[in-house]
Amino acid sequence: MLTLEIITPDEKALSTEAKEVIMPTEMGEVGILAGHVPMVTKIIAGELKVVNDSGTEFIAVDQGFARVLGNTISVLTEAAIDVKAIDLSEVESAQVRAEEALRLAEEEGADPAEVERLETSVRYLIAKKLAKGRRR
Amino acid sequence: MPNLRDIRRRIKSVKNTRQITRAMQLVSSSKMKRAQDAAIAGRPYALLLADLLDTVGEKLNLSGAIVEHQFFEKREVKTRGILILSTDKGLCGPLNTNLFRKVVEEVKCDAKFITVGRKATQFISRSQRDLIADFTISDKASFSEIRPMLKLIIDAYISGDIDTIEVAYPSFVNVLVQVPVIQSLLPIVDLREVLDELKKRVKGGDNVLKARSDKREMTFEPTPEELLAQLPDLYVKIIVYQLLLETRAAEYSARMVAMKAATDNASTLVDDLTLDYNKARQAAITQEILEIAASAAA
Numbered sequence: 307m308l309t310l311e312i313i314t315p316d317e318k319a320l321s322t323e324a325k326e327v328i329m330p331t332e333m334g335e336v337g338i339l340a341g342h343v344p345m346v347t348k349i350i351a352g353e354l355k356v357v358n359d360s361g362t363e364f365i366a367v368d369q370g371f372a373r374v375l376g377n378t379i380s381v382l383t384e385a386a387i388d389v390k391a392i393d394l395s396e397v398e399s400a401q402v403r404a405e406e407a408l409r410l411a412e413e414e415g416a417d418p419a420e421v422e423r424l425e426t427s428v429r430y431l432i433a434k435k436l437a438k439g440r441r442r
Numbered sequence: 443m444p445n446l447r448d449i450r451r452r453i454k455s456v457k458n459t460r461q462i463t464r465a466m467q468l469v470s471s472s473k474m475k476r477a478q479d480a481a482i483a484g485r486p487y488a489l490l491l492a493d494l495l496d497t498v499g500e501k502l503n504l505s506g507a508i509v510e511h512q513f514f515e516k517r518e519v520k521t522r523g524i525l526i527l528s529t530d531k532g533l534c535g536p537l538n539t540n541l542f543r544k545v546v547e548e549v550k551c552d553a554k555f556i557t558v559g560r561k562a563t564q565f566i567s568r569s570q571r572d573l574i575a576d577f578t579i580s581d582k583a584s585f586s587e588i589r590p591m592l593k594l595i596i597d598a599y600i601s602g603d604i605d606t607i608e609v610a611y612p613s614f615v616n617v618l619v620q621v622p623v624i625q626s627l628l629p630i631v632d633l634r635e636v637l638d639e640l641k642k643r644v645k646g647g648d649n650v651l652k653a654r655s656d657k658r659e660m661t662f663e664p665t666p667e668e669l670l671a672q673l674p675d676l677y678v679k680i681i682v683y684q685l686l687l688e689t690r691a692a693e694y695s696a697r698m699v700a701m702k703a704a705t706d707n708a709s710t711l712v713d714d715l716t717l718d719y720n721k722a723r724q725a726a727i728t729q730e731i732l733e734i735a736a737s738a739a740a
Contacts, residue, residue, distance in 0.1 A: 313490055315585045315683060317483040333663055346494060347663040348672075371669070373494055375660075380490050384585070422593075423586045 308340050310356060312365065312381045319386040320365065326357040327379055329372055338374055345374040349383060351429045353437035364389035366437040368430040385430050392438040401431040446726065449719040453712055460708035466533070467701035473581075474617070474694035480583075481614070481687040488684045489640040495673045496637060501666050512600060513674040516629050522553040523574075523604025524624070525595060525682070527611040527689040528562035530578065534693055535700035537612050537620055538562070544622035545610050554604050556595055558686065574598060583690055585683050592679045599628055607678070611685050612692040618699060620692040625685070627678060636681075 310327050312320040328337045330352030349370045356363040370383030408424040499514075526545065528538050538561045546569075554572045557563045563576040577591045598604050607628040612620045630636075662669055 313487045315484055315487050315680060316480070318486055331663060336663075344658050344660040345663065346497065346660060346669060348669065371491075371494060371673070373490070373497070382487060382490055382494070417590055420590060423589050426586070 307377070308338065309378045310381070311378070312354075312367065312383065312386045314383060314385055320388075322356065324356045324358055324379075326355075328355040328357070329379075329381070330354065330367070331372070338379060340377050342374050342377075344376070347372050347374075349381065351433035353389065353433070354381070354386075364437055366392065366430075366434040368426070368433065384426065387434065389434075389437045392434050394435065394438050397431055397435050397438065401428065401435060404428045404431055444718065444722060446719065446722055449715055449722060453715045453719065456708050456711050456715065460705055460712065463701045463704040463708060467698055467705055470694045470698035470701060474691060474698055477687065477691040477694050478614075481684070481691045484680075484684050484687055485640065488680050489637070491673070491677050491680055492637050492640055495677050497660060498662065498666050498669050498673060501660060501662065502670065511670055511674055513628055513630050513678070516631065517605055519605045520552060521604050522549060522551065523595065523598060523607045524549060524553050524555050525607065525609045526555060526557045526559075526562040526566070527609065527686055528557065528559035528565075529689075529693045530560045532561065533700060534697040535703075537693060537696040538565070540620075541610060541612050541622040544624065548624055554598075556591070558591070558689075574603075579686065581690075583683075583686050585679075588679070588683055588686060592682060595682075596675065596678065609682060609685050611689045612696070614688050614692040614695065617695045620696055627681060630674065630677075 308324045308327060310320065310322050310324050311318060326337055326339050328335055329347070330350050331347045332350055333347075336347065349367060349372050351369050352367065354365045354367050356365065366387050366389055367381065367383045368385040370381065372379060372381045404424060404427045408421065408428055411421050411424055524545070526541070528541060532538070542562075542565045554574050555562075555566045556574050557566055557576045558579055560578065563573070566573045566576075575591075575594055577588075579587050579591075595607055599607055606626060608624050608626045610622065610624045613623040615621055
């Protein structure tokens, strides 16, 4: 068995057991089973799959890092949410708002840090939407 | 002999003040709980990130490559960069004063300041020190809010405007004790020390690291170098965020204690004044009886 922990700056979002974990990384999806070679990798915004005997759970994550070490997978990301908990209409309207704000900010040549912040939120919202959309 | 009405008026005003300070005490104590929880909840992330950075650095060192990242480079310190985390509002006891005294004592050479919170801004401009920028962070202090500030500091560091990044903040020891601390952030000299410090603070922190017993060689994707390009940046951000959360917790606990003391003092004052009032009332009655008795006798 693997232990999966997803940690965000605000909290420990998830700590669970899993048979297999499939992570979205820069090099494509990577499946991790127990006894995997120790590894550090970069994660991109997308969906992370947790496979158990009882079924598969989906979790939308933002970009970040993951470490596989001694049957423990630690995922460091800025945000994570269980796909089941995503309200699609809310995500869509939030995405429209965020993209609009981003467009405005870029037009006005706003502070790059502010633009970066908006980009982060748009990226995560899109990842949430995709993850949810595929499960319906 | 103080006037009866005057005393009554004072008692009323002190009672009003007491009501306000008690309300502030209650508000701070509930906010403190939340701020403390937030600070504790953020620690595992900081710990794991520091550990990750350490692992990557170790790997690069072992493979003989010299870690080339400007955050690790030690350079001659001409201008210190100091980030002061303070509160926006007063009425929190000696919290800010202690912090500023520490800054005055420790920072004798050339330094530039970046401040968070109105109190620090006032202090720096009043004492005519070199202020690069000041920021106001809301009560909730979300991670995204501090991005602009961090970008500015890191840019200033990279451009050589400042040669160190240090954070002065009131460290939360417990509800009664907050100690002002100046923590050096960049250049990263000894990551292990930071790690140990963090480990002590995270409940079950050893758990996060126990996986280290796996001795097989670590693989890195895409490459250790590429990871190292991003990790230190994030590390600095997270540590500052963590310290900010701690500052919040310290602020509320200091305010709670200060307001508790104020409420207690007001209660004592009311007691004293009530005693005075009763004495004066008794004296007036005695006086009146004496007068009546005297006139009856006459």
